[in-house]
Amino acid sequence: GREDVLSTVKGDVEAGRVDLFWGTSPLPAIALARAGLAVPFRPLGARPVPSQYRDRGFRWIGFGVDPRVIIYNNERVERERAPTSILDLARPPWGGKAALARIDRGSAAFHAAALFALWGPERARAFFESVRTNGNRVVEDDGAVRRAVAAGEALWGLIDLDQAIGAKREADPIHIFFPDRMSQGAVVTPHVAVLLAGAPHRDQARGLFAYLFDTEAAWQLGMNDRALITLIPNVPKPDWVPALGAFNVTQLDNDAVADAFRANLPYFLSWGPSASPGPPTAR
Secondary structure, three states: OHHHHHHHHHHHHHOOOOOEEEEOOHHHHHHHHHOOOEEOOOOHHHOOOOHHHEOOOOOOEEEEEEEEEEEEEOOOOOHHHOOOOHHHHHOOOOOOOEEEEOOOOHHHHHHHHHHHHHHOHHHHHHHHHHHHHOOOEEEOOHHHHHHHHHOOOOOEEEEEHHHHHHHHHOOOOEEEEOOOOOOOOEOEEEEEEEEEOOOOOHHHHHHHHHHOOOHHHHHHHHHOOOOOEEOOOOOOOOOOOOOHHHOOEOOOOHHHHHHHHHHOHHHHHHOOOOOOOOOOOOO
16 A cells, blocks of 8 residues: 555665655655655656656656556457446446456556546545445456456456556457546556655666656567556557557546545545455346
């Protein structure tokens, strides 16, 4: 969880053991910044990064993004009838037939907190209670979601795009869909870098931080089997990695998302499966 990350990194900073933090969502980075553990730094290569994917004071900056996407089992679900919205988690015919990760950590926590920030806590809690109690499978992480969908234990699910790309490249029977294309759009989670206060190897840390925004590093991130979408323009990419402009993106205020996560943390920590559902059936 976010508090565990904060306490661990704080201890490492005080002991002079760490220089940089790499996070798979802004939540721990914002916590580090608010605790005074992040040093503002904006390398030249980071100048193109859009404001949604960085701190206003450059205490953390996203160097690649990983949208939350729908995957579905293409051997059991017809493309024309596949779910297209996260709202399908809570309504017929697809509610109760999905798998999704717990919402207390990582990008799943960022996604859930984004919905709390956008919808308000009353609507968001009602949605997540419906999702939790209507037969959907709540599993530990995105890897477990992927395995459940590939095995047909769930017909569909929500995971990060990098996991979905890995599944496709390993020939899992899935298709990928960006959710809510005509409405809210996909929640896009940045992977972020933080230069930590009191870094014992400050110059080397600044050099590594800057390298994350170099064209070569951006290209390597896109060529990986668990590819991220780069925020650096004009970087060649393989066909299986979409451009950031190819889908609708949910517009977010990251500080509001972090506030929503902190305000509702007990709920996020307690949220989990209500029962063990049986195998789903397609309609």
